[in-house]
Amino acid sequence: MQSIANEIYSQVTQKNPGEAEFHQAVHEVLHSLEHVVDAYPEFRYHKILDRMVEPERIITFRVPWVDDAEELQINRGFRVEMSSALGPYKGGLRFHASVNQSIMKFLAFEQVFKNSLTGLSLGGGKGGSDFNPKGKSDLEVMRFCQSFMTELYRHIGENTDIPAGDIGVGGREIGFMFGQYKRIKNQFTGVLTGKGLEWGGSNIRPEATGYGLIYFSQNMLETRSDTLEGKNCLISGSGNVALYTAEKLLELGAKVLTFSDSNGFIHDPYGIDREKLDFIMQLKNIRRGRIAEYIEKYKHAHYYPVEFSRDYNPLWAIPADCAFPCATQNEINEKDAQNLLANGVLLVAEGANMPTTEEGVNLFIDKGILYGPAKATNAGGVAVSGLEMSQNSARLLWTRSKVDSELKNIMKRIHGLCLESSERYSTKGNYVDGANIAGFVRVAEAMIDQGYV
Numbered sequence: 001m002q003s004i005a006n007e008i009y010s011q012v013t014q015k016n017p018g019e020a021e022f023h024q025a026v027h028e029v030l031h032s033l034e035h036v037v038d039a040y041p042e043f044r045y046h047k048i049l050d051r052m053v054e055p056e057r058i059i060t061f062r063v064p065w066v067d068d069a070e071e072l073q074i075n076r077g078f079r080v081e082m083s084s085a086l087g088p089y090k091g092g093l094r095f096h097a098s099v100n101q102s103i104m105k106f107l108a109f110e111q112v113f114k115n116s117l118t119g120l121s122l123g124g125g126k127g128g129s130d131f132n133p134k135g136k137s138d139l140e141v142m143r144f145c146q147s148f149m150t151e152l153y154r155h156i157g158e159n160t161d162i163p164a165g166d167i168g169v170g171g172r173e174i175g176f177m178f179g180q181y182k183r184i185k186n187q188f189t190g191v192l193t194g195k196g197l198e199w200g201g202s203n204i205r206p207e208a209t210g211y212g213l214i215y216f217s218q219n220m221l222e223t224r225s226d227t228l229e230g231k232n233c234l235i236s237g238s239g240n241v242a243l244y245t246a247e248k249l250l251e252l253g254a255k256v257l258t259f260s261d262s263n264g265f266i267h268d269p270y271g272i273d274r275e276k277l278d279f280i281m282q283l284k285n286i287r288r289g290r291i292a293e294y295i296e297k298y299k300h301a302h303y304y305p306v307e308f309s310r311d312y313n314p315l316w317a318i319p320a321d322c323a324f325p326c327a328t329q330n331e332i333n334e335k336d337a338q339n340l341l342a343n344g345v346l347l348v349a350e351g352a353n354m355p356t357t358e359e360g361v362n363l364f365i366d367k368g369i370l371y372g373p374a375k376a377t378n379a380g381g382v383a384v385s386g387l388e389m390s391q392n393s394a395r396l397l398w399t400r401s402k403v404d405s406e407l408k409n410i411m412k413r414i415h416g417l418c419l420e421s422s423e424r425y426s427t428k429g430n431y432v433d434g435a436n437i438a439g440f441v442r443v444a445e446a447m448i449d450q451g452y453v
């Protein structure tokens with residue numbers, strides 16, 4: 001790394017001790033930006049990088065709630081408002097036991113670049129709680145969401161900060177939080193995205209991240225005159241991103257082999273077809289069951305429980321053409337990347353945020369496979385959130401086909417931007433550098449225009 005990037009990275013590690021995920025996200029971006037800092041001396045003069053690694057505001061708060069056994073529980077809530085250079089803070093809320101300040105900051109940092117790439121007027125933020133929704137009753141989840149919003153409401157607003165879903169936050173949680181916000185403020189506004197269709201939501205929002213991921217993958221394959229038809233695909237995760245990635249892959253004639261959750265993964269060597277996918281959608285979204293139940297119905301399939309002692313995940317050792325990590329951060333390590341490459345993977349596109357470690361990313365880039373980093377490939381979700389905000393402002397509901405065609409255009413535009421920026425400053429087809437650079441330049445220019453804030 002050149003001195004300015006090095007300098008900033010060492011400041012970040014000193015000022016934010018113990019925040020490994022945040023360090024990782026910053027390191028990757030600074031590495032890409034080596035290519036641009038020389039071309040734009042004004043960025044250095046205006047201390048753009050120094051400012052971008054410092055969140056505009058971090059809110060941390062206590063979330064007390066009473067469980068079904070009438071015992072008081074205390075969780076920690078967060079909202080990291082990272083950058084408002086391009087618009088109001090925008091980004092999801094994650095409810096997961098692993099949530100801490102480092103994870104919130106890495107997600108908020110990545111969100112700034114991702115949102116910039118969409119071309120919409122969206123700043124970047126992220127929030128959530130270490131609340132674990134797994135195994136909780138609907139009423140427990142409602143009480144938690146109401147308590148969480150009873151503090152968060154004073155920091156957000158449809159022109160200030162617009163949260164949405166992420167891991168552990170879907171339609172049910174958004175509904176409970178929206179209800180509480182409306183009750184406290186006595187206002188029906190588009191303060192959250194991912195709302196129900198009948199009360200301000202957008203068509204295609206649940207599908208958007210998964211569909212967008214596949215539209216981007218099609219664009220990548222097109223550069224090599226290839227398509228998804230007949231490709232064997234690995235998917236991790238079984239939330240909306242994973243499920244709608246699979247739906248789009250099936251539509252395009254690809255074969256889906258796997259899904260996972262935090263307990264383990266299933267492998268169906270015959271492929272998970274539409275009927276089987278419907279079963280999983282019911283299982284995960286309605287019955288809120290575990291993916292292991294798949295093999296009770298489809299007995300020829302295999303289930304592999306998670307083994308924490310392993311140094312690799314056997315899911316990524318199944319031979320396949322394409323891999324779509326849609327679960328969580330750092331789920332593909334160096335060994336997993338080696339396994340995928342040894343089996344001839346030709347495309348890896350990220351549905352989750354930062355699912356590949358830096359060592360894994362470097363391997364994919366060195367081998368020259370089509371590697372799509374999350375900031376670009378999973379931007380479809382927040383992009384349709386941006387479209388939900390537009391619809392809310394106009395008090396309109398666009399048709400599925402209108403939202404879908406806007407989403408396709410946005411993903412195509414992001415793909416083009418990544419290629420253009422990588423060609424100008426790095427190596428054409430290095431989507432990591434392309435995404436980081438294109439995302440950064442737009443934010444940096446806005447920051448210069450807006451003075452020292």
Ligand code: GLU
Binds near residue numbers: 092162163381383385
């Ligand atoms: N949580 C999603 C993401 O990581 C969506 C954010 C949003 O819709 O605001 O981009």
